[in-house]
Every structure is written in C-alpha cells, then in structure tokens.
Amino acid sequence: MLIRLNYKSGKAPYLQIVDQVKHAAASGALREGEPLPAIRPLAESLRINRNTVAKAYAELENQGVVETKVGKGCFIAENNTPFKSSVCQEILTEAIDHAIVQAHHLQVSNKDFQQLVTERLKQFENTKH
Amino acid sequence: MLIRLNYKSGKAPYLQIVDQVKHAAASGALREGEPLPAIRPLAESLRINRNTVAKAYAELENQGVVETKVGKGCFIAENNTPFKSSVCQEILTEAIDHAIVQAHHLQVSNKDFQQLVTERLKQFENTKH
Amino acid sequence: MLIRLNYKSGKAPYLQIVDQVKHAAASGALREGEPLPAIRPLAESLRINRNTVAKAYAELENQGVVETKVGKGCFIAENNTPFKSSVCQEILTEAIDHAIVQAHHLQVSNKDFQQLVTERLKQFENTKH
Amino acid sequence: MLIRLNYKSGKAPYLQIVDQVKHAAASGALREGEPLPAIRPLAESLRINRNTVAKAYAELENQGVVETKVGKGCFIAENNTPFKSSVCQEILTEAIDHAIVQAHHLQVSNKDFQQLVTERLKQFENTKH
DNA sequence: GTGGTCTAGACCACA
DNA sequence: GTGGTCTAGACCACG
Numbered sequence: 001m002l003i004r005l006n007y008k009s010g011k012a013p014y015l016q017i018v019d020q021v022k023h024a025a026a027s028g029a030l031r032e033g034e035p036l037p038a039i040r041p042l043a044e045s046l047r048i049n050r051n052t053v054a055k056a057y058a059e060l061e062n063q064g065v066v067e068t069k070v071g072k073g074c075f076i077a078e079n080n081t082p083f084k085s086s087v088c089q090e091i092l093t094e095a096i097d098h099a100i101v102q103a104h105h106l107q108v109s110n111k112d113f114q115q116l117v118t119e120r121l122k123q124f125e126n127t128k129h
Numbered sequence: 130m131l132i133r134l135n136y137k138s139g140k141a142p143y144l145q146i147v148d149q150v151k152h153a154a155a156s157g158a159l160r161e162g163e164p165l166p167a168i169r170p171l172a173e174s175l176r177i178n179r180n181t182v183a184k185a186y187a188e189l190e191n192q193g194v195v196e197t198k199v200g201k202g203c204f205i206a207e208n209n210t211p212f213k214s215s216v217c218q219e220i221l222t223e224a225i226d227h228a229i230v231q232a233h234h235l236q237v238s239n240k241d242f243q244q245l246v247t248e249r250l251k252q253f254e255n256t257k258h
Numbered sequence: 259m260l261i262r263l264n265y266k267s268g269k270a271p272y273l274q275i276v277d278q279v280k281h282a283a284a285s286g287a288l289r290e291g292e293p294l295p296a297i298r299p300l301a302e303s304l305r306i307n308r309n310t311v312a313k314a315y316a317e318l319e320n321q322g323v324v325e326t327k328v329g330k331g332c333f334i335a336e337n338n339t340p341f342k343s344s345v346c347q348e349i350l351t352e353a354i355d356h357a358i359v360q361a362h363h364l365q366v367s368n369k370d371f372q373q374l375v376t377e378r379l380k381q382f383e384n385t386k387h
Numbered sequence: 388m389l390i391r392l393n394y395k396s397g398k399a400p401y402l403q404i405v406d407q408v409k410h411a412a413a414s415g416a417l418r419e420g421e422p423l424p425a426i427r428p429l430a431e432s433l434r435i436n437r438n439t440v441a442k443a444y445a446e447l448e449n450q451g452v453v454e455t456k457v458g459k460g461c462f463i464a465e466n467n468t469p470f471k472s473s474v475c476q477e478i479l480t481e482a483i484d485h486a487i488v489q490a491h492h493l494q495v496s497n498k499d500f501q502q503l504v505t506e507r508l509k510q511f512e513n514t515k516h
Numbered sequence: 517g518t519g520g521t522c523t524a525g526a527c528c529a530c531a
Numbered sequence: 532g533t534g535g536t537c538t539a540g541a542c543c544a545c546g
Contacts, residue, residue, distance in 0.1 A: 010141050010144045011138070011140050012139060012527085012528060012529085013529080014528080015139045024234055027236050029234060051529070051530065055528090088235045088237070089245070091231060092228065093249060094137060096228045096245060098138070098227070098228070099228050100253055102220060105153040106156040106158070107156045107158045110250050113250070114246060114247070114250070116218075116221065116222070117225055117246055120222065120225050120226055120229055121239050121243070124229055124233070125239075141536085143538085144537095167518070168519065169517085169519095178538060178540075179519095179540090180520095180537095180539060181539080187520085197519065199518065199520070199546085201519085202518065202519080268399050269396070270542085270543060270544085271544080272544085273397045281492045284493070285492045285494050286494065287492060306545090307544060307545050309544075309545065310543085310545080347503070350493055350495060350500075351507060352395060353486035354503060355507055356482055357482035358507055358511055360410060362389070362511070363411040364411075364416070364478065364479055366475075368512075371504075374476075375487075375504055378483050378484055378487055379501070382484075382487055382491070383497075400522085401522075425532085426534065435524090436523055436525075438523070438525080438535095439522080439523060441534070441535075441536095442523085445534095455534065457531085457534050457535070458531040458532085458534065459531075459533065461534080
C-alpha cells in the first residue's frame with residue numbers, strides 16, 4: 001500500500017496515515033488480511049519518527065480497522081466493515097467542498113470550475129492506463 | 130468576505146482562515162485597503178475562540194498580506210501582489226485532484242462524482258445568500 | 259502628586275498608577291481630601307490614553323482609597339485608612355526581595371549588596387536636600 | 388539554577404523568568420552550554436502552567452540567550468555575551484532604588500530599612516538550601 | 517466597539 | 532521523558 005504525506009497541509013502526520021489506510025480499507029482497495037507496510041521502513045521513507053507511524057497504527061487498531069500480530073506486523077482486520085455509502089459520500093463531500101471554497105476565493109466561476117473538474121478527470125483516466 | 134471552516138478536516142482552523150484570506154487576496158477578490166471581518170463577529174459566526182481568528186490575522190500580517198490598525202480593524206495590505214494566474218490554477222488543481230483521488234479510493238464513478246460536484250455547487254449558492 | 263510610569267516593567271500602566279496612589283495615601287504623603295491630578299492632563303503627561311487613567315481612578319474608588327466628585331475631580335477618601343504596618347512591611351519586603359533576587363542572579367555577594375544599599379541610601383539623602 | 392516568582396508584583400510571570408535567566412547568563416552565573424531547568428518540573432515547582440515557562444524559554448531563544456534542542460532540553464547559547472559589569476550594576480541599582488523609594492513613601496527610616504534588608508538576606512539563605 | 521497579550525489545557529512529534 | 536503548537540478564557544490599551 002502506498003502512503004504519502006502532505007507536509008504543508010498542517011494536518012498531523014499520524015492522522016494523514018490513519019485516514020489513508022482507513023479509506024483504502026473502506027473502499028476495498030485493501031482486503032481483509034492484507035499487510036500494512038512495516039513501521040520502520042515506512043517511517044524511513046516518509047522521513048518521520050517511528051513513534052509517529054506506531055501511533056497511527058495503534059489508532060487504526062483502536063478503531064478496529066487493522067489487527068496487530070506481534071512479531072508479524074499489521075494486517076487489515078478480519079471483520080473490517082467497509083464504510084456505509086453514506087460515510088463514503090461524507091468523506092468525498094468534504095474534499096469537494098474544500099475545492100469549491102478554493103475556487104470561490106480564487107474567483108473561479110462555477111462553470112470554469114466544472115470544466116476544470118472534467119479536465120482533471122480525463123487527465124486521471126489517461127495516466128491510469 | 131466569506132470564510133468557511135471544515136471542522137472535520139483535522140487542519141488547524143487558524144490555518145484554514147489564513148489560506149482562504151491569502152487566496153482571496155491573491156486572486157484579486159479582495160482589493161488593497163478592503164477590510165477583513167472584525168475578529169469577534171467572525172469568531173462567533175465560526176463558533177471558535179476570538180484568539181484563533183486573531184492568530185490567523187497576526188500570521189497574515191506577518192506574511193504581509195494584511196495590515197492591522199488597532200482599534201480600527203484589519204485591511205488588505207497596500208503592497209499585496211496577486212498570485213500569477215498559473216499559481217491560482219495550481220492551487221485549485223491540487224484541491225480538485227485530492228477530491229478525485231478520494232473518489233477513486235471510494236470507488237465512485239466519474240459520472241457520480243461530477244453529479245456530486247454539481248450538487249455541492251448548488252448547495253453552496255444557497256447558503257451564500 | 260507625582261506619578262511616574264515604568265514603560266519597560268511589563269506591569270499594566272493602570273496598575274502602576276493604582277499602586278503609587280495607594281501607597282502615597284497609605285503612608286500619609288497624601289492627606290484626606292487632597293486632590294488627585296485631573297485625568298486629561300495626567301494622561302497627556304504620561305502619554306497614555308485617558309481611559310487608562312480613568313480605569314486606575316475607578317479601581318481606586320472601588321478600593322475606597324479615593325472619592326470621585328463628578329465635575330470636581332478625584333480626592334483622597336475621607337475615611338481612608340492607612341495600611342496597617344504589617345501591610346506596609348509586606349509591600350516593602352516585596353521590593354527588597356526583588357532586589358535580592360537580582361543580586362543573586364548577577365552573582366553579587368550579600369556583603370557587596372548591603373554596601374550598595376548603604377551607598378544608595380546616602381545618595382538619596384543627598385538629593386533630598 | 389534558582390528561579391523565583393513574585394506572584395503579587397503584577398509583572399507577567401514569563402517575563403520574570405526571562406529576566407532572571409538573562410541576568411544570570413549575563414553575569415556569568417550560567418556558563419555556555421549549561422542546561423536550564425526542564426520546562427515541566429520548573430512549571431510544577433513555580434505552580435504555573437507548562438506553557439508559561441515554555442513561552443519564557445522561547446523568548447530567551449529569540450533573544451539569543453538560550454539554545455533549545457527538542458527532546459533534549461534548553462541550554463545557555465554558545466555566543467552568549469555577558470553584560471559589562473557596569474550594566475549589571477545599573478540593573479541592580481534600579482531594583483534597590485525602587486525598594487528605597489517604597490521605604491520613603493511608607494515612611495520607613497533608613498535604619499529600619501537596612502535591618503529589613505539584612506533580615507530578608509538571611510531568610511533567602513535559609514530557603515536556598 | 518477595535519486588536520493585543522498572558523495564562524492555561526490538550527495534543528503532537530521526537531529521543 | 533523532552534520541547535512545540537493550537538485552542539480557549541480573561542484581561543488590557545485604545546478609539
């Protein structure tokens with residue numbers, strides 16, 4: 001699983017990790033029993049302290065998203081229930097609203113905004129293949 | 130000037146305010162000498178403490194975006210130079226891309242995504258007035 | 259009555275005024291019925307806002323040290339009771355302790371400290387005449 | 388290093404800490420590289436919030452008196468230049484003069500004043516050990 | 517009414 | 532354990 005940090009976002013790094021794993025698990029991108037990256041290499045590649053990764057994993061275990069098997073690693077929990085679609089929609093709405101607020105403050109019209117969305121979707125389609 | 134907080138984003142409220150004002154000033158939506166909302170009423174409407182807004186305004190003054198006159202209020206700085214339009218687009222693209230990535234992770238189709246965007250834009254229009 | 263502000267002390271100006279008047283009244287330097295400086299000229303000479311002086315006088319009235327006669331000015335209260343000697347000593351002790359702490363941090367020995375005290379007392383005697 | 392607060396002085400506690408450390412460093416009482424008390428235990432012993440001490444240390448770092456290493460502690464800065472002895476004496480004289488002025492206001496005789504000084508010095512010796 | 521400051525509590529990253 | 536940051540409440544100076 002690929003995890004990335006946005007260092008300028010101001011969001012706590014451990015929360016960024018939690019959210020990314022949770023969303024990936026909830027969407028089915030990560031299946032039950034699939035392993036998470038080991039703490040030490042992940043911390044190294046993200047250039048943060050191992051404690052910070054450990055805290056993220058602990059939080060995920062608390063939330064029942066993953067299971068830690070000592071000496072083996074961290075795995076997506078067996079009874080991991082994907083989000084209800086309502087929750088999915090809420091997460092997505094949050095991201096869209098943020099983009100809309102940005103557009104508003106940058107004085108981009110609704111029409112231009114929607115066109116930009118269409119453009120980016122196409123762009124994504126192309127890079128996917 | 131319209132300022133909105135995303136209470137669930139995990140991003141510090143004062144940083145959200147800083148970004149929104151900065152972008153609005155940079156895009157030309159706020160002109161030189163234009164006043165920002167007073168600290169108290171804004172804090173009340175966002176349901177946060179006065180100091181959180183004050184910190185945002187202090188940071189904006191530090192960055193030279195804003196000039197504050199004690200007893201009078203906060204105003205867009207004289208020498209405030211708008212972003213180049215390319216920078217504006219970059220910022221906006223980043224926000225849109227983040228939403229698109231979320232949609233993909235949650236396995237939402239492009240069509241559903243665009244419909245949700247349209248919905249949120251409408252929602253926004255309604256609450257603005 | 260002479261009032262002076264220490265602008266670098268970090269102590270709130272209105273509190274400095276309160277303390278000076280209170281101490282002068284308590285020591286008998288100001289007698290019952292004696293007038294305080296008018297707000298406007300005092301504020302001007304101290305280069306602070308009139309509200310700040312007004313606040314000090316209001317606090318003094320609250321504490322029963324002065325009486326305000328509207329249109330006439332502020333006067334040392336009739337039943338103004340000088341501090342008990344224990345309170346006087348407490349005030350003085352505070353000032354002495356502060357000097358001692360300074361001496362300690364500046365690595366001045368007790369002996370040198372006491373000599374400096376004697377010196378300053380003499381200096382004061384001379385300027386008084 | 389010994390730090391004391393005067394809780395009744397009306398001077399901001401964090402400024403009292405700043406002054407004391409600065410003077411101790413300036414007089415040579417604290418040498419380069421010497422550690423300051425850790426934030427938490429000092430706050431506890433002074434019975435104030437951690438942040439108040441933290442603010443004092445941050446201010447000291449700003450002024451170049453101190454260098455702070457996260458996770459390690461706070462240390463007297465390398466380039467810390469002691470005050471000239473004339474400046475030390477000036478600071479101390481100011482504190483003594485203030486005490487003398489108080490004594491005069493409260494109509495305490497020079498003799499009683501000097502006795503009180505001796506008393507307080509003794510008191511200080513006792514609590515230091 | 518305006519903005520500024522100080523203290524405090526909770527949380528974060530790091531060793 | 533260390534220091535750093537963000538939010539909040541109370542108080543201050545000023546118009």
